[in-house]
Amino acid sequence: MPIQMELRRIISSVVDDHHIIVLKEVDGERAFPIVIGIFEVVSIGRRIRGEQTPRPLTHDLILSTIEHLGGEIQDVMISDLRDHTYFAKLRVRQAGELVEIDCRPSDAIPIAVTAKVPIYVNEEVLGDALDE
Numbered sequence: 001m002p003i004q005m006e007l008r009r010i011i012s013s014v015v016d017d018h019h020i021i022v023l024k025e026v027d028g029e030r031a032f033p034i035v036i037g038i039f040e041v042v043s044i045g046r047r048i049r050g051e052q053t054p055r056p057l058t059h060d061l062i063l064s065t066i067e068h069l070g071g072e073i074q075d076v077m078i079s080d081l082r083d084h085t086y087f088a089k090l091r092v093r094q095a096g097e098l099v100e101i102d103c104r105p106s107d108a109i110p111i112a113v114t115a116k117v118p119i120y121v122n123e124e125v126l127g128d129a130l131d132e
Helices: 038-049 058-068 105-115 123-131
Strands: 002-013 018-025 031-035 071-082 085-094 097-103 119-122
Touching (some): 031 105, 031 123, 071 105, 071 123, 105 119, 119 123
Parallel strands (some): 071 119
Antiparallel strands (some): 002 018, 071 085
């Protein structure tokens, strides 16, 4: 059963160059961190603050491409955790069918924030994340 999550915190450390986002259950207390890159942190921060850029950035380009091809982002799913690495899927509705596109959570989350769609995590992944 997928669990809806929300972006709760963005943590950046200039001392050791670590960037972490924390996802928390919408209807619960469980939360877990995901390490991401600086460019993804900046992208998420801009979207949260509603900042516009003069030209489309990568996450804007992905959304625009999907829309121009007749698709619509339905949601984002953090689908797996293997060898300390999270895996995600962009779930796109196109021509009445659901298409799942493999991606990194660090790309999926800025896209979800931009498109204002839900972020889900598989229950098993959440359990494994909390065990680590």
